[in-house]
Amino acid sequence: MKGESVMIANIIIGGAIFAYAGWVLVRHVKKSAKGTCAACHLADRCSGSCGPER
Amino acid sequence: MVLTDLHKGETAVVVRLAVEHEALKQRLLHLGVKEGKMVRVKAAMPFGGPVMVEVDGQAIGLRRKEASSIEVK
Amino acid sequence: MSYVALFGNPNTGKTSLFNCLTGSYEYVGNWSGVTVEKKVGVLRQHGVPVVDLPGIYSLQPLSRDEGVATDFLLTEPCSAIVNIVDASQLQRNLHLTVQLLEFGRPLIIALNMVDVAEKRGIKIDAVKLSRHLGVPVVPVIARTGKGAKELERAILSAKDGHHSRMFIDYGVEVERAIRRIAEQLPDDVPGDKRWMALQFLEGNERLAAYLRDHFDLSPLLAIRKETEQALGCQAAKHIYETRDRWISETIAAAAIEFKPKPLTLTEKVDAVVTNRYVGLPIFLALMYIVFMLTFNWLGTPLADQLDTFFSGPLTDWLSRLLDWAGASPFIEALVLDGIVAGVGGVLVFVPQIFILFFFISLLEDSGYMARVAMVMDRLMEAIGLNGKAFIPMIIGFGCNVPGVMAARTIEQPKERLLTMLLLPFMSCSARLPVYALFAGTFFIHEQALVVFSLYVLGIVVALGLAKLFSSTVFKNESSLFVIELPPYRVPQALTLWRSTWEKGKGFVRKAGTFIFGGSVAIWLLTYVGPHGVGVPMDDSLLAAIGGLIAPLLAPLGFGAWQAGAALITGFLAKEVVVSTMNIIYHVREANGLEQMIAAHFTPLSALSFMVFVLLYTPCLATVATIRKETGSWKWTLLSIGIALTVAYMISFLVYQVGMMFHFQ
Numbered sequence: 001m002k003g004e005s006v007m008i009a010n011i012i013i014g015g016a017i018f019a020y021a022g023w024v025l026v027r028h029v030k031k032s033a034k035g036t037c038a039a040c041h042l043a044d045r046c047s048g049s050c051g052p053e054r
Numbered sequence: 055m056v057l058t059d060l061h062k063g064e065t066a067v068v069v070r071l072a073v074e075h076e077a078l079k080q081r082l083l084h085l086g087v088k089e090g091k092m093v094r095v096k097a098a099m100p101f102g103g104p105v106m107v108e109v110d111g112q113a114i115g116l117r118r119k120e121a122s123s124i125e126v127k
Numbered sequence: 128m129s130y131v132a133l134f135g136n137p138n139t140g141k142t143s144l145f146n147c148l149t150g151s152y153e154y155v156g157n158w159s160g161v162t163v164e165k166k167v168g169v170l171r172q173h174g175v176p177v178v179d180l181p182g183i184y185s186l187q188p189l190s191r192d193e194g195v196a197t198d199f200l201l202t203e204p205c206s207a208i209v210n211i212v213d214a215s216q217l218q219r220n221l222h223l224t225v226q227l228l229e230f231g232r233p234l235i236i237a238l239n240m241v242d243v244a245e246k247r248g249i250k251i252d253a254v255k256l257s258r259h260l261g262v263p264v265v266p267v268i269a270r271t272g273k274g275a276k277e278l279e280r281a282i283l284s285a286k287d288g289h290h291s292r293m294f295i296d297y298g299v300e301v302e303r304a305i306r307r308i309a310e311q312l313p314d315d316v317p318g319d320k321r322w323m324a325l326q327f328l329e330g331n332e333r334l335a336a337y338l339r340d341h342f343d344l345s346p347l348l349a350i351r352k353e354t355e356q357a358l359g360c361q362a363a364k365h366i367y368e369t370r371d372r373w374i375s376e377t378i379a380a381a382a383i384e385f386k387p388k389p390l391t392l393t394e395k396v397d398a399v400v401t402n403r404y405v406g407l408p409i410f411l412a413l414m415y416i417v418f419m420l421t422f423n424w425l426g427t428p429l430a431d432q433l434d435t436f437f438s439g440p441l442t443d444w445l446s447r448l449l450d451w452a453g454a455s456p457f458i459e460a461l462v463l464d465g466i467v468a469g470v471g472g473v474l475v476f477v478p479q480i481f482i483l484f485f486f487i488s489l490l491e492d493s494g495y496m497a498r499v500a501m502v503m504d505r506l507m508e509a510i511g512l513n514g515k516a517f518i519p520m521i522i523g524f525g526c527n528v529p530g531v532m533a534a535r536t537i538e539q540p541k542e543r544l545l546t547m548l549l550l551p552f553m554s555c556s557a558r559l560p561v562y563a564l565f566a567g568t569f570f571i572h573e574q575a576l577v578v579f580s581l582y583v584l585g586i587v588v589a590l591g592l593a594k595l596f597s598s599t600v601f602k603n604e605s606s607l608f609v610i611e612l613p614p615y616r617v618p619q620a621l622t623l624w625r626s627t628w629e630k631g632k633g634f635v636r637k638a639g640t641f642i643f644g645g646s647v648a649i650w651l652l653t654y655v656g657p658h659g660v661g662v663p664m665d666d667s668l669l670a671a672i673g674g675l676i677a678p679l680l681a682p683l684g685f686g687a688w689q690a691g692a693a694l695i696t697g698f699l700a701k702e703v704v705v706s707t708m709n710i711i712y713h714v715r716e717a718n719g720l721e722q723m724i725a726a727h728f729t730p731l732s733a734l735s736f737m738v739f740v741l742l743y744t745p746c747l748a749t750v751a752t753i754r755k756e757t758g759s760w761k762w763t764l765l766s767i768g769i770a771l772t773v774a775y776m777i778s779f780l781v782y783q784v785g786m787m788f789h790f791q
Contacts, residue, residue, distance in 0.1 A: 006453035014458050017466070021647035028641040029699065032748035077189045077538055081609045083367060084184030086219045097401045103505030104514070104608065106401055111247055111387050112216055113397070113612035115501035117508070120607070 057093065057121040058105065065094045066126035073123050082124075086110050093126065129204045130178045131170065131282055134196065134227055135211030136220050137182030138613050140239045140269035142166075144211055145179035147275040152629055153179065154529075155622070156491035158518065159611045160536030163192040165199060173283060175206075181535075184219065186226050187331045191543065192535040197333045200230065201317055207233040207286045209278070211269070214244035214251050217382070221374045222367075226326075228260065228293045231319030233285045236264040237278050243614065248386040256381035261291035270619070297325075297369050301362065304328060304354040308347055328354065328362040393494075393614045400495065406502045415579060417486045421479050422575040427567065429478035437471040461650060464713050469646025472709030472720070473702045474638050476560040481631045483556060487525050488626040494615040496521065504608055510590050511597025513537070513608040516546040520586070523553030525630055527749040530555075531756055541604040545593055547753055548766045551745035552589040552773075554582050556634065557701035561740045564705055568721045569730040577734075581741050588742060588773060637700065645703045649696060649710050664711065683739060683775070684732030684782035694739070700746050735782040742774035 060066055068091050073079040086109045087093065096113060097106040104115045133141045137159035146153055149168030155161060159182060166179040180199055181192040188194040199205075210227050212220045227234055238253055257264040263281045267274030296302065308324035316323055326334045328351055338344060351362060358365050400409055420426065442463060449459050490496055496518060504514030515537050523530030530550050537543040562581060566574045652669035656662035664670060665688075673692030680686050680694075689711045697704035712723035728736065744767055745753065754763040
């Protein structure tokens with residue numbers, strides 16, 4: 001019984017860490033690859049002109 | 055006489071903007087450097103570096119070459 | 128969606144006002160060209176979208192950032208325009224106002240810096256000015272937020288309403304040309320037809336390009352030519368002068384007091400910092416003091432205390448917590464050897480980074496920035512750039528991404544391109560932890576000097592390459608330099624703190640997100656090997672990956688797989704170099720890391736490694752920004768290529784020459 005709950009605790013902690021790590025990594029690479037807008041903290045709200053130079 | 059003939063602290067009136075570069079001339083106009091305006095030389099950087107002039111209480115830095123194509127009296 | 132747009136001359140406080148109105152914390156500073164991209168916010172409680180635009184002197188753009196503002200007028204609908212006018216520079220500010228009035232949308236004037244104007248002996252009667260221009264005029268002090276409420280009310284009541292009936296008579300010839308051009312224009316053009324005709328006559332290139340997409344311009348060009356012959360001068364000159372006279376009359380009618388006197392503080396400070404002989408030495412001395420404070424006097428002692436806390440009490444608590452939860456050895460290793468080592472290893476350098484950001488903010492807010500550009504111009508001219516390029520470089524010390532963006536203010540395309548390509552050599556704050564770690568281990572007493580030299584090396588390499596390029600690839604392109612030198616102001620504690628925090632926040636946030644993720648991934652790579660899990664580190668996947676490039680790096684003095692692995696991960700973000708090193712060399716005790724590193728590096732190879740990290744490649748975000756700003760993969764790849772080549776050559780030189788003289 002004791003062993004089982006410890007197992008579950010381990011899975012929860014480990015799972016949470018790996019899930020979070022994977023999510024932030026993917027998000028970072030996606031955002032940086034977009035360039036400019038990723039560095040701007042208004043990025044989420046901005047409908048602006050972060051386009052390439054004309 | 056041109057702008058670069060003035061010594062530090064001297065004042066003169068612009069008579070002609072004979073600047074060749076069109077964009078630069080526009081910029082100077084925008085900043086208020088135009089015929090009839092009083093200009094004062096505030097400082098000059100060493101080794102032929104830029105000069106700092108004052109127009110309407112606004113300080114502007116520009117290169118010696120361009121400053122020498124601004125005629126003053 | 129219809130915006131309320133903020134227009135105004137550079138450095139008149141548009142962004143400060145935008146922050147007041149929308150409750151944002153956008154980046155502000157005391158020089159022309161802080162804002163280079165439009166920023167969108169929402170008017171508090173009213174849901175009205177507000178857009179902040181780069182500063183312009185006129186609607187005819189001369190540089191890329193100014194183009195953003197003109198493009199906005201041409202392509203986006205706006206319900207009202209707020210024109211921020213610097214009360215102490217009324218004459219030149221009103222040139223833009225006239226053009227905006229002619230555009231024919233509801234306009235509100237925010238008369239800013241009334242306090243500065245009064246100090247300079249200029250007092251404006253807002254009511255009279257309003258009557259003369261036919262639009263509401265609201266006095267504000269954007270820095271403190273005074274008048275923002277009144278402005279907000281004025282915006283809400285003017286929005287989507289009538290526009291001014293103001294009218295300037297440009298004389299028979301121009302008026303005739305305006306009528307003739309207006310007849311040719313289609314009905315769906317943005318703005319008033321009269322405005323469009325005037326802008327065309329003035330030679331607005333952006334506008335001409337916009338019209339060319341819709342119809343053939345040759346009849347319009349013919350009209351302009353005829354008009355210019357009749358006038359006997361350029362239409363632009365005639366229009367400018369007519370406006371200037373009209374503005375003078377307006378000011379004469381609206382100014383209560385107009386006895387200009389100099390600003391004494393600015394005069395006094397300028398007498399010293401722009402002095403012929405001591406100007407440049409003062410700049411260098413100030414920079415040196417900043418580095419001493421960051422690394423020797425203040426930053427490092429603070430960082431050491433944080434380090435002791437992370438490796439001592441924090442590790443103990445976490446370890447006990449994990450025991451209590453019954454965590455397996457795997458989870459315990461992941462948390463303590465992976466996350467604490469990786470994230471903590473970067474976080475300990477927060478004090479240094481905040482101190483550096485504080486000084487960059489001070490430089491930006493005081494008005495000294497533009498002076499630095501002027502003091503440096505002679506040197507920059509010699510290498511084919513101009514003094515303005517120095518501003519993006521200083522910003523690049525914080526982060527290369529906004530630095531690349533800031534290059535938009537440079538008028539000449541060639542100078543702008545060159546500045547963007549060489550900007551990654553500016554040592555950004557993400558590289559700072561690497562220096563702090565290695566210099567702190569091998570050069571304890573000369574730490575500030577070593578780091579200072581690295582920053583200088585970055586600048587020297589960038590300038591050297593600029594010289595090389597401007598005398599080969601970009602030959603025969605003229606260079607130009609004009610800069611506005613704003614009055615100094617004593618930075619406010621709150622503004623200074625906010626702008627330091629806004630910059631530093633990114634670093635802390637990154638530690639909690641990306642560096643956390645990176646640390647987990649890297650630790651996993653050290654745990655898993657090609658032939659099983661829980662392997663000794665030398666048999667891990669990370670060792671295999673690092674080992675691929677290690678032989679290439681051997682001539683530089685750091686041929687171990689550990690260095691190779693750290694450098695590869697550093698491409699995603701340079702802080703990760705330190706995280707990787709921390710995880711690889713992690714020992715669960717204070718100062719364990721420094722001893723481990725001392726065993727794997729010599730002072731010479733450490734120096735060579737720092738030089739390589741400084742120069743080797745821009746990070747992913749910078750690469751993407753360069754790509755976006757240059758609009759070309761060719762230049763972007765060239766920038767990376769140059770960086771890798773130069774880094775290899777210089778590190779090679781440092782190591783091999785050092786060996787020759789038997790430095791270890």
